Amino acid sequence: MPFEPVVKPLSLFRRRVLLVLLVISFMVALPLFIFYASGYRYNPFAEVPVLTATGGMYITTSAEESAIYLNEAPVLGARTFRSASYIQGLSAGLHRVHVQAPGVHTWVKELVVLPHIVTEAAPFNLPLVPHVRFVTPYNTTSGLSVLVGASTTSRPYAFATTSDAFVATTSRATSTLTFNREYDRVAALFSEKASTTLARARYEAELSRAAERFGFATATIPTTTAVSLSTTTVVLDELVLYQAGDDVYVKALGVGREAPLYFCAVTAEEMKRAEELLSAAETSTSTAESLSVIELRPGNVGRECRTDIRINRLGQKVKDFAFMPGNSDLILLNLERGLYVVEVDDRSWQNTQPLLPGDDLAMVVDGDRIYASSTAGVVEVYTEVPVVQ
Amino acid sequence: MESSKDHLLPYARRADFHVGRATELTGKDRVFYRLLEILPGAASWGTLIGVILLSIYLPFFAAYFVIGFALYWLLKTAFLSYHLRHNWKRLRHHLSLDWESLVSRFQYGHLHHVVVLPFYKEPLEIVEATVEALSKVKYDKKKVIIVLATEGRAGAEAQDIAAAIKGKYQEQFAEILITVHPGDIVGELAGKGSNASWAAEEVRVKVLDPRGLRYDHTLVSIFDIDTVLYPDYFNCLVWHFLNARRPLKSSFQPVPVFNNNIWKAPAISRVVAMSSTFWEMVQQERPERMATFSSHSVSFKALYEVGYWQRNMVSEDSRIYWNLFIANEGEYDVVPLSYPVSMDANAASSLWKTVGQIYRQHRRWTYGVENLCYILYHFRHNHSIPRGRRIAIALRQAEGYWSLVTNPIMLFILGWTPIFLGSYEFHQTVLSYTLPIVVRDLLIIAMFGLVVSSWISLTLLPKRPHEAGRWRYMVLAVQWIMVPATMIIFSAIPGLDAQTRLMLGKYMGFWVTPKTRESNPS
Numbered sequence: 001m002p003f004e005p006v007v008k009p010l011s012l013f014r015r016r017v018l019l020v021l022l023v024i025s026f027m028v029a030l031p032l033f034i035f036y037a038s039g040y041r042y043n044p045f046a047e048v049p050v051l052t053a054t055g056g057m058y059i060t061t062s063a064e065e066s067a068i069y070l071n072e073a074p075v076l077g078a079r080t081f082r083s084a085s086y087i088q089g090l091s092a093g094l095h096r097v098h099v100q101a102p103g104v105h106t107w108v109k110e111l112v113v114l115p116h117i118v119t120e121a122a123p124f125n126l127p128l129v130p131h132v133r134f135v136t137p138y139n140t141t142s143g144l145s146v147l148v149g150a151s152t153t154s155r156p157y158a159f160a161t162t163s164d165a166f167v168a169t170t171s172r173a174t175s176t177l178t179f180n181r182e183y184d185r186v187a188a189l190f191s192e193k194a195s196t197t198l199a200r201a202r203y204e205a206e207l208s209r210a211a212e213r214f215g216f217a218t219a220t221i222p223t224t225t226a227v228s229l230s231t232t233t234v235v236l237d238e239l240v241l242y243q244a245g246d247d248v249y250v251k252a253l254g255v256g257r258e259a260p261l262y263f264c265a266v267t268a269e270e271m272k273r274a275e276e277l278l279s280a281a282e283t284s285t286s287t288a289e290s291l292s293v294i295e296l297r298p299g300n301v302g303r304e305c306r307t308d309i310r311i312n313r314l315g316q317k318v319k320d321f322a323f324m325p326g327n328s329d330l331i332l333l334n335l336e337r338g339l340y341v342v343e344v345d346d347r348s349w350q351n352t353q354p355l356l357p358g359d360d361l362a363m364v365v366d367g368d369r370i371y372a373s374s375t376a377g378v379v380e381v382y383t384e385v386p387v388v389q
Numbered sequence: 390m391e392s393s394k395d396h397l398l399p400y401a402r403r404a405d406f407h408v409g410r411a412t413e414l415t416g417k418d419r420v421f422y423r424l425l426e427i428l429p430g431a432a433s434w435g436t437l438i439g440v441i442l443l444s445i446y447l448p449f450f451a452a453y454f455v456i457g458f459a460l461y462w463l464l465k466t467a468f469l470s471y472h473l474r475h476n477w478k479r480l481r482h483h484l485s486l487d488w489e490s491l492v493s494r495f496q497y498g499h500l501h502h503v504v505v506l507p508f509y510k511e512p513l514e515i516v517e518a519t520v521e522a523l524s525k526v527k528y529d530k531k532k533v534i535i536v537l538a539t540e541g542r543a544g545a546e547a548q549d550i551a552a553a554i555k556g557k558y559q560e561q562f563a564e565i566l567i568t569v570h571p572g573d574i575v576g577e578l579a580g581k582g583s584n585a586s587w588a589a590e591e592v593r594v595k596v597l598d599p600r601g602l603r604y605d606h607t608l609v610s611i612f613d614i615d616t617v618l619y620p621d622y623f624n625c626l627v628w629h630f631l632n633a634r635r636p637l638k639s640s641f642q643p644v645p646v647f648n649n650n651i652w653k654a655p656a657i658s659r660v661v662a663m664s665s666t667f668w669e670m671v672q673q674e675r676p677e678r679m680a681t682f683s684s685h686s687v688s689f690k691a692l693y694e695v696g697y698w699q700r701n702m703v704s705e706d707s708r709i710y711w712n713l714f715i716a717n718e719g720e721y722d723v724v725p726l727s728y729p730v731s732m733d734a735n736a737a738s739s740l741w742k743t744v745g746q747i748y749r750q751h752r753r754w755t756y757g758v759e760n761l762c763y764i765l766y767h768f769r770h771n772h773s774i775p776r777g778r779r780i781a782i783a784l785r786q787a788e789g790y791w792s793l794v795t796n797p798i799m800l801f802i803l804g805w806t807p808i809f810l811g812s813y814e815f816h817q818t819v820l821s822y823t824l825p826i827v828v829r830d831l832l833i834i835a836m837f838g839l840v841v842s843s844w845i846s847l848t849l850l851p852k853r854p855h856e857a858g859r860w861r862y863m864v865l866a867v868q869w870i871m872v873p874a875t876m877i878i879f880s881a882i883p884g885l886d887a888q889t890r891l892m893l894g895k896y897m898g899f900w901v902t903p904k905t906r907e908s909n910p911s
Contacts, residue, residue, distance in 0.1 A: 009475075009476070009676055015472075015675065018468060018471060025464060026460060030456070034456055036827065037824060038823075039819035054819070056819050086822050088823060117818060118818065118822050261817070
């Protein structure tokens with residue numbers, strides 16, 4: 001710098017040149033950014049460089065330290081939040097997604113990706129080894145559950161892990177113990193459920209007898225009736241979970257944008273499949289099939305949306321069902337061989353994961369807790385692998 | 390007090406020349422001025438509400454707009470950073486110069502300086518620090534007349550302070566004049582402008598005229614009472630005055646560096662204060678956009694020709710420039726000195742009080758939007774200024790006040806509204822998911838401008854006091870991450886507040902920023 005005052009500010013010429021350069025940069029960059037944000041990608045290294053319209057996938061996971069694989073390749077750097085990942089730049093077509101984590105079941109699904117559209121999925125990963133907490137009639141004075149008539153080596157639910165301390169005693173004496181109020185409350189819930197289930201069974205038997213008496217081809221339980229039966233019909237987030245015949249269904253009370261996205265067919269193939277199912281249902285005498293299909297209604301976004309989705313029951317008899325606490329995307333089924341969790345989303349297949357094995361289980365959902373009861377006792381069943389402190 | 394208008398420039402003789410608000414006018418002029426008062430607030434609110442409506446009804450278009458806006462912001466940051474860096478180099482160079490020897494090449498013994506120091510209830514140590522710094526300038530202080538412009542409303546205590554200062558420093562200067570501005574003059578707004586105008590007329594009548602000092606040989610420097618001069622300020626000022634294209638038609642603007650108490654002020658205050666300094670530094674590189682701000686200097690003749698500072702409005706420091714510009718039919722400049730004066734960062738006894746003070750101070754500053762009404766009103770009447778220039782200035786000023794309020798809110802808050810308010814169709818698109826990523830990345834790149842700011846701010850620090858550890862430098866560097874928040878809280882919201890008040894006709898009064906040198910740093 002000279003040893004004279006630099007009186008003049010930046011020259012107008014330099015400022016104008018800079019301004020023009022920045023304006024040109026803006027004019028050039030803006031369309032590029034808009035194209036990029038809209039999903040267009042250009043690969044100059046491809047054999048035939050071409051601009052393609054891509055889609056994306058938004059995956060929200062619940063398992064700790066879960067890893068996402070897309071078409072068998074790990075997805076890195078896509079996490080937008082702790083439990084959500086956004087994978088962008090996906091070519092249109094079918095993509096296979098794995099979500100896995102240590103100690104939990106792997107979730108796998110094939111999902112269709114469309115240009116400019118983001119496909120959402122909410123994988124779930126239940127513990128590989130069931131994890132429970134004992135809810136016993138008695139507690140110690142310090143609040144520990146007491147397994148009366150058991151030992152630490154031969155406790156009930158031995159196939160499950162537990163991280164809550166308990167006391168196992170072969171003694172039958174209870175004089176030094178305190179009553180467990182939680183147990184009383186849960187036992188009352190089970191008792192109440194048993195009585196209403198009995199009423200439901202009686203009602204169904206009566207329907208069956210009526211069908212035989214009057215020669216109905218099938219015994220259809222109208223949805224409206226099902227909705228009114230509180231023990232077998234559950235409503236959550238504008239979704240109704242109900243049983244018809246041997247199957248359990250989820251009905252979307254809203255259509256189009258009000259229903260979860262998997263109620264709507266999004267591809268020509270899926271639309272074709274849905275139409276085929278509809279056609280088959282019209283000629284079928286099976287109540288189950290006619291219900292599984294599902295009413296095709298024009299959604300108000302120009303897509304065809306169903307109203308009902310059948311839940312995969314693994315070919316077993318459904319003893320009880322409920323929405324997973326606070327989650328209308330997942331159904332908790334009490335089947336012949338235990339408790340299972342099934343996702344409603346039936347794009348490709350419905351993922352089904354065992355929660356607690358057992359052939360004599362009863363279940364109750366109380367708030368955000370799941371309780372199971374058997375001759376071995378009452379436990380709370382956890383859906384997440386406990387974090388080791 | 391002046392009674393005749395003969396000394397005023399022709400346009401300044403108009404009855405509405407010093408209009409402060411619509412209620413001072415009548416008839417169509419009143420309606421027109423009122424519409425002008427509504428305009429800035431309506432434009433800002435319209436923009437903000439428009440972005441929300443756009444997000445609801447045209448989310449795709451809103452998303453494109455947001456991306457474009459983020460990109461614009463990035464490029465604007467680069468543009469302004471370039472100006473800032475250039476001015477920083479110029480400012481440092483000017484600080485390194487021996488202005489005394491530079492100015493000695495010229496004949497300047499005929500020049501006199503009047504330093505107007507308006508104050509209200511500021512404590513003795515604040516006033517004394519300012520006068521003490523004045524006593525140490527490298528300049529013939531017998532050419533310097535100090536005016537301690539007190540307020541009658543401030544009571545005897547202010548008079549005692551003024552008297553004490555006068556007693557201690559009188560011998561060092563040509564004169565120390567104490568003026569007392571009456572608080573009951575009809576048509577005046579209690580504040581710095583009315584006080585300074587009173588003082589200017591007093592010094593004319595009591596000092597300049599009796600001593601036969603020519604108005605065109607007298608430079609008036611009006612300083613906030615916390616202004617501490619660097620030793621070469623008057624040499625630098627005189628050099629620029631003597632080298633100016635039209636010295637009597639120019640105001641001279643130093644860079645206000647709010648660093649007097651920077652080591653004691655809380656971090657949030659430091660960031661806001663330094664941001665204000667940086668804005669002035671940027672403006673120094675594009676003088677065609679400048680108006681005077683805070684402490685500045687001007688010839689007494691120019692002031693006298695427009696009737697001094699306006700007495701009926703809040704932001705008299707920039708209004709005087711527009712008075713001069715319009716009265717001189719556009720033939721008036723602001724000369725950037727690129728030489729600093731030190732002022733106080735806002736600091737109160739507690740953090741929350743400081744936050745409140747900063748907010749009120751910035752609301753007062755952003756109430757400068759009242760100048761836009763004044764400019765547009767007189768541009769309609771004063772056709773001596775070329776039309777193209779009037780339009781360019783009007784658009785620049787309007788854009789400035791509009792962007793001050795809307796840009797930070799749009800960028801950091803409303804930019805996300807398409808994602809929250811957009812339609813179902815929009816939510817399922819790649820655009821909806823990619824929008825926050827693209828905007829976030831653009832803003833992160835734009836934040837690199839803050840690195841420049843952080844670096845420059847460290848070079849403008851006064852000497853570190855013993856009680857402040859070296860780790861404070863780290864805090865001072867990192868504090869700039871608060872800028873997005875401070876832009877909204879201390880720029881956009883007070884600006885919107887000020888514009889809304891003007892729009893609704895709830896005119897603001899002059900709020901005096903309390904000055905203290907004691908605070909809890911953080």
